[in-house]
Amino acid sequence: MKKQLLIMCILGNSIVFAQSLNLSLGNLNTTSLTTSSGEVFRFLPGLITQDQALNGFGVGANDQWLSFGETTQGTQTFYGNRFQFNKRALVTGYTSASPNNPRIEWIHNGSTTAGNLEFRVASGFTGGISKLVASMTPESNTYFALNTTPFNTISPKVGILFNDKPGLYIVSDGVITSPNPVGQFVSLQHGTNNANGIMCSVSGGETSIAITGKAFGAANSIGVYGITPSNTQFAASIYGVQSVSNPFSLFAGYFDGDVQAGTMYIPSDAKLKENIKDEISALEKIMLLNPVTYNYKKVDGLCLSQLNQHGFISQELAEVFPELTKDITKPVFDEEGKVVSELSYKTINYIGLISVLTESVQELNTELIKIRQDLDDYKANDAIRSQIVQNTPSLNGYSIEQNVPNPFDDRTSIRFQLAPGVPNATLSIFNLNGAFVRDYSLDGNSGEVEILASEIGKGMYIYSLNQNGQEIISKRMIIK
Secondary structure, three states: OOHHHHHHHHHHHHHHHHHHOOOOOOOHHHHHHHHOOOOOEEEEEOOOEEOOOOOOOOOOOOEEEEEEEEEOOOOOOEOOOOOOOOEEEEEEEEEEEOOOOOEEEEEEEOOOOOOOOEEEEEEOOOOEEEEEEEOOOOOOEEEOOOOOOOOOOOOOOEEEEEEOOOOOOOOOOOOOOOOOOOOOOOOOOOOOOOOOOOOOOOOOOOOOOOOOOOOOOOOOOOOOOOOOOOOOOOOOOOOOOOOOOOOOOOOOOOOOOOOOOOOOOOOOHHHHOOOOOOOOOOOHOOOOOOOOOEEEOOOOOOOOOOOOOEOOOOOHHHHHOOHHEEEEEEEEEEEEOOOOEEEEEEEEEEHHHHHHHHHHHHHHHEEEEEHHHHHHHOOOOOOOHHHHHHHHOOOOOEEEEOOOOEOOOOEEEEEEOOOOOOOEEEEEEEEEOOOOOEEEEEOOOOOEEEEHHHHHHOOOEEEEEEOOOOEEEEEEEEEE
16 A cells, blocks of 8 residues: 555656646647657647757757747747857747748858858758758858869859859750740849959869850851950950960861851061061962862761862962961860860961062062063054055165065065165064064165064064165064
């Protein structure tokens, strides 16, 4: 009997002690165990707390506590939970200030040593590997990462770090039918001297490509599209810089295929040049070139036009203008942008030929002007000689007949007659410019002189009967 009474007293004291620690609804409602909802415990509306370190519900270095439920702070009512640990707090829930926007909030004292808010995934419930997915810093920066290295040098507001796979995927969910969709949009308003909407830096390894653009459209496909305003001092839709100048395969821009361009300008200011010299013997060099027509072969890794082409062979041009040719070695990429091989070939700077061709035209023009002047002289002299031939068939007993045959290609004969008492005279040959060619002596009162084409040469000539240096009669002959 005493044992039973002792057991009842101990059990009663246990019940009373348990009830004294429950500050919610008082005694446990055991009938709730049989309800359809399965509810086993219920708290009154309000705040549920636990003081883990028994230091009070403060924000000190050793304060560790949690709370669930509803509480009022100043003019706001908050419903959710708070985990406080060593001057840091993680809060999730709702606030009456913005009831439509639930929040996850990392609260700290503003120090850079406050730590980061981490988002992690783990591969198990009991000691699996925990991987960092994202991290928020006290400076309000956000990093999405597969490792824990922050962007210490540039401190971006949003950063993406990755080990080996693409750090950011932007993939549409199915086919977008709305007009003019945009996969990524960057808008930056600034009042500083310089700003970049997107800055890419890739270095290391054998091949580095900062930006790769691919476009596949039913009607129009544009890999990279740039627009600039027209009201700025300098604007370039696409700007490429290659600061190293050498004869190798380095370019500020390289286009593998046909290029359509508007007006093209090349730096040519005198202040940018030195060792300026006039082109000389340009026509002579141009005459050494061999213009050809050709078609390009189909070469893997090069987008060459299949239309008929006009130009030069680079190896031949290099023998005359080596400075206008360049050896190229370019990589060949697959569809994923990986280098699979390389091509080596020679190219020509056709623009550099413009000044040479210009000088050649100027040399030809100078020669043409001289020829025209000579031709005018020929015409004037020929008109005078023709008049002499027509108006003086004989003079004071002198006469010469038209050469037979005329024209001729081997030899011809000219009959002559001298005035009475004149024992000899001279038959002189002149070209149409009036230049002396050859003399033939005429002996006797009359006779015949033979002219050989090999002694004169092909062309049109004037032959004149001369006595004592005075031209008496002239006629014209043609040698074929």
